[in-house]
Amino acid sequence: MPKRYRDVKGDGGSNIAGQVVEQRQRLQARMAQIRSKVAVMSGKGGVGKSTITTNLALFFAREGFRVGVVDADLNGPSLARMFGVRRQPLRIEEQGVLPAEGPLGIRLISMDFFLGSDERPVVWEGPQAESFLWRGTLEMQTLREFLADTQWGALDLLLIDLPPGIDRFSTLRDLLPDLQGTVVVTIPSAVSHLVVLKAITLAREILKAPLIGVVENMSGYLCPTCQQEGPLFPSARETMARLGIPLLGQIPFDPRLAEAADQGIPYLLLHGDTPVGQALGRVGEGVKSFLEEVNSV
């Protein structure tokens, strides 16, 4: 049975009400030390959300920002692997957990650090019929603990890699009322765009955080054997332009992204000047100018 974050951190559940108030205060105090918070989301999984988060973190760390990353995708906690800090034992102190430290001092907290040695996903407790509800609740409780109980210290930017799906935003708004914005990741297919549009609408209405922009990942992949000209799927560019949504960048397909993830070294550190590296850099620049604009007012 994999350990849950609470099993490691908790004191057995006494004085719940007092703990809730205290946790809320801790959360506010910690978040007050972090200048900008940005959520990375997608309508569905497997579109490259964690890949984009990893390389955004690296981009900002290289720009001199003090960066933290929360891996809130409990059933696919891939960020520890991508930052090369898998299964790093974490120090738990009176004041909270010390985050793992990845390349360029990037601080990371992930469910990966609290899972057992097997690869089983987090177990969702509760009656089967309601497991969906339980799952959402547990995910948000864990995110709350990750934010409130981690010794982030002073940061310039906290990136939050959210689980896929569009139904848990109201709690997030409660946890992070000052979220500066969201980055939405999609892939070039009409279905994916549709899901993304729903996510964008909900994020705007419920999170009330501005959409920084959309990243189209695995864009412009040319079928190597069928010699087809141009991308296989309709590009996000037209859809986004029609709807007035900023397109932060289009990241081509590059198998070295998966290789870098397996090596545990962010792609931008290895291949900064490839087309993919440049495209990732443009996404970073876009987010950076957005933050400069909102933070200077």
Ligand SMILES: Nc1ncnc2c1ncn2[C@@H]1O[C@H](COP(=O)(O)OP(=O)(O)O)[C@@H](O)[C@H]1O
């Ligand atoms: N542009 C790309 N080119 C090639 N492989 C990619 C690209 N983007 C992501 N991948 C790979 O696709 C898989 C899913 O990406 P990941 O970032 O884990 O998605 P998500 O977090 O949305 O589930 C990973 O193996 C990753 O290395």
Ligand SMILES: [Mg+2]
């Ligand atoms: Mg992921």
